[in-house]
Amino acid sequence: MEKLGIFQNALKQFDKAAELLKLSPDIKELLTTPKRELIVNFPVRMDDGSIKVFRGYRVQHNVARGPAKGGIRFHPDTNLDEVRALAFWMTWKCAVVGLPFGGAKGGVKVDPTTLSAGELERLCRRYFSEIQPIIGPEADIPAPDVNTNSQIMAWFMDTYSMNKEYPALGVVTGKPLEIGGSAGRNEATGRGIRIIAEEIMNYLGKNIKNTTAAVQGFGNVGSFAALLLSEECNVKVVAVSDVTGAIYDPEGLNIKELIEYRDKNKGVIAGYPKGQKISNEELLELDVDILVPAALENVITAENADRVKAKIIIEGANGPVTAEADEILNKKGIIVVPDILANAGGVTVSYFEWVQDLQWYFWDIEDVRRALAKIMKKAFYDVAKVREQYNTDFRTAAYIVGIDRVYSATRLRGIYP
Ligand code: NAD
16 A cells, blocks of 8 residues: 555545535635745754755644744654644644644754754754744744754744844743743643543543553653653553653553653663563554554554554644554544644643733743643533534544634635735
């Protein structure tokens, strides 16, 4: 079988919902086509005096509901197709949780671990200057994603502010607290997953306490999801993994200790002395109640979906389950809570950060957590209701909610001129 590209995969998900909504071909074209795609090739002076040219992207998919919003990823495999798909998902995600944002995403094709601190800073500042013509607090607001963090957001904010000659806190989110970051942004995506996990269990008439979970990816999303599931919901997290491999303990892992270990060991869990070493593939096939893929896209595919034994998959990553895998999982009765709902906690607290920056007035962590829980729970039940109404799966229901909201905004605004 020919493997679908990541954007094609995303379109297949959209098509299923579009069919139920009976969207006409012209509206489908309007809603799926990215508004703007920027490719920048730019030089960076390396420490040894040589010059290296890097390629970066920023795609704005749709801005019918508000300024474009979406993270920036640094990865050697990043390409236009991937960034386009990620921007597309941001449009529906922001609409599903009801934020006044459109969808965007950015990326630079680079392995940041091969750069010195100085090289990384120069790359960040030059890339941000290159995409600046389409960025701004009222136009497009980036955030962290894979291999980017709050320090990188600080450099982005400073670069934009220097170029504009005024401090523009609201130009990126995920910043350090000292320069306009929000309390609770670090944990936000993981906390959103923990909220959704509890809600889906309630919805299914089950108790989340003492259930088991496996989490793939131990970065921002995966580690906070694992920590909050274990500490706040009494979930037994039996396996976690990162790019170096997975660790399994049927009795449950000590997530706090694993995070401390990772932070002292170059950001990876390799060499952690407890538990049993297994592969990332084996982790995905463990017999657990909840599986949280929180690393990269396309990890559950037509090839391994049949071997997945989890009862519920909560997508921490964007696009971890392919369209073909979805069909197999649906047939097996495995519930998939889709990325555009499950991992929306990050962009929701990014929205709070942007609101705080624009008002120069900052909230405490309790306010952030309360507001996040309210939005995530409402989104969950909005989607669950549509799922029942259309007798469909959670992913298609989430698309229906998102498409309906974006289409309404488009209709109301009309087609310019
Ligand atoms: P991160 O860079 O903080 O962490 C990524 C983790 O995945 C690391 O532990 C890394 O070692 C691991 N990993 C990389 N390749 C792997 C592989 N082949 N197998 C297993 N593990 C691997 O990134 P993040 O911010 O946690 O993002 C993870 C996913 O969540 C991405 O899909 C991202 O788009 C999505 N996401 C992130 C946010 C956010 O707020 N950061 C919000 C929504 C969605």
